[in-house]
Amino acid sequence: MDSIVVRGNGPLKGQIPIAGAKNACLTLMPATILSEEPLTLTNAPRLSDIKTMTTLLQSLGAEVTSLQDGKVQAMSSHNLDNHVADYDIVRKMRASNLVLGPMLARLGHAVVSLPGGCAIGARPMDLHIYGLEKLGAEIELKDGYLHAKAPGGLKGAEMELAFASVGATENILMAATLAKGTTVIRNAAREPEIVDLADCLRAMGAQIEGDGTSEIVVQGVDRLHGATHQVVTDRIELGTFMLAPAFCGGEVELLGGRMDLVQSFAEKLDLAGIDVTETKAGLKVARRSDRVKAVDVTTEPFPGFPTDLQAQFMALMCIAEGTSVLEEKIFENRFMHAPELIRMGASIEVHGGTATVHGVEQLKGARVMATDLRASVSLILAGMAAEGETVVSRVYHLDRGYERIEDKLGAVGAHIERVKDQ
Numbered sequence: 001m002d003s004i005v006v007r008g009n010g011p012l013k014g015q016i017p018i019a020g021a022k023n024a025c026l027t028l029m030p031a032t033i034l035s036e037e038p039l040t041l042t043n044a045p046r047l048s049d050i051k052t053m054t055t056l057l058q059s060l061g062a063e064v065t066s067l068q069d070g071k072v073q074a075m076s077s078h079n080l081d082n083h084v085a086d087y088d089i090v091r092k093m094r095a096s097n098l099v100l101g102p103m104l105a106r107l108g109h110a111v112v113s114l115p116g117g118c119a120i121g122a123r124p125m126d127l128h129i130y131g132l133e134k135l136g137a138e139i140e141l142k143d144g145y146l147h148a149k150a151p152g153g154l155k156g157a158e159m160e161l162a163f164a165s166v167g168a169t170e171n172i173l174m175a176a177t178l179a180k181g182t183t184v185i186r187n188a189a190r191e192p193e194i195v196d197l198a199d200c201l202r203a204m205g206a207q208i209e210g211d212g213t214s215e216i217v218v219q220g221v222d223r224l225h226g227a228t229h230q231v232v233t234d235r236i237e238l239g240t241f242m243l244a245p246a247f248c249g250g251e252v253e254l255l256g257g258r259m260d261l262v263q264s265f266a267e268k269l270d271l272a273g274i275d276v277t278e279t280k281a282g283l284k285v286a287r288r289s290d291r292v293k294a295v296d297v298t299t300e301p302f303p304g305f306p307t308d309l310q311a312q313f314m315a316l317m318c319i320a321e322g323t324s325v326l327e328e329k330i331f332e333n334r335f336m337h338a339p340e341l342i343r344m345g346a347s348i349e350v351h352g353g354t355a356t357v358h359g360v361e362q363l364k365g366a367r368v369m370a371t372d373l374r375a376s377v378s379l380i381l382a383g384m385a386a387e388g389e390t391v392v393s394r395v396y397h398l399d400r401g402y403e404r405i406e407d408k409l410g411a412v413g414a415h416i417e418r419v420k421d422q
């Protein structure tokens, strides 16, 4: 297993290219199931989660070819010969449950393992099931698997999600493209990854309106055709690297960065004393003074403050001037990074979904452990502002969502290296 060693850093300088979005690619790849014709994704991120989705699709009989060093995924679901998404794959990556809607719509049946809980929360699928049953599917849980069928095909319907779930919106949206009639999804998720999925489905011949708003309308069609689609920029990788100069000083340009993807986040950075400006190539970020200011945040569905940037922002608040209050409203157990930051000398109190952070002058390097994807990167950022050496273990979490982070941060001057555990 690998660990990453980070040493406290001086100011950063240079450019970091931002990859395609993991959370868009993980819903775009299952869309290949909806058509017999090839779907090609460009600007795909090179991550272990994408490899897991490839293994899953291949286990269903899809052809998935990774080209151009993994930046292009060429897929075809002409010969699907298996409709069971196995537990051994699904338990590695929850997003595997995004094959349920497409398989139901294309094949009329699907058996998908329930993913079970994860480090950050229980993460049930009741909203996915609610929406697909509204479209006429019959779904029952047997031996840890969801057995779903729609013998007569899916039928369009009106529904309202109790919570604007990203995954449920994606599963229902994909299924509705081949359902007979009109589907209306109210209180739908508005994340940019949903808009990217809708753009791809439209390129395949789907009729969709309202994506990006909380009411999506889909006119079902008989079949979808092939297409080529460019994956949207990863706003979470973007947000993560926007914070790097806030920890160490200096100035960094994020190539491919878009302000509309990180507006609410950029507003909080401005309050903390960090300038974010648009450039021809992306976004430029620099700290206004030697010390950032404490700012309160509450995580919300898009366009609110993203939960996937909460851990990274908490790490910054650990060295801010003053006290900040962070409220995590999306996941019930997403402060696992706090005890690790405390090992580095941070002052944090956690009560349920609220964390109070008293900023300290300086963090101290330590051996710390990654517990999930975003928690792991928050420890790396904290290590870049700490005195001495920080060793982050279990970085396999990190590789699920960040392409060779040590190369990207090293290129702008960070003291960071990957080492094999002894």
Ligand code: EPZ
Pocket: 022, 023, 024, 026, 094, 095, 121, 122, 123, 124, 125, 126, 127, 128, 129, 163, 164, 165, 166, 167, 168, 307, 308, 330, 331, 332, 373, 374, 401
């Ligand atoms: C997506 O997860 C992302 N993952 C997550 O990113 C992200 O944190 C999350 O959206 C919120 O933005 C992918 O896109 C692959 P949800 P998803 O359904 O779809 C509850 C990362 O770090 N809920 O919007 O699973 C659920 O338990 C990952 O890249 C139900 O109760 O998120 C959670 O508390 C982590 N019933 C909340 O809603 C349901 O049927 C949000 O979940 C579905 C969800």
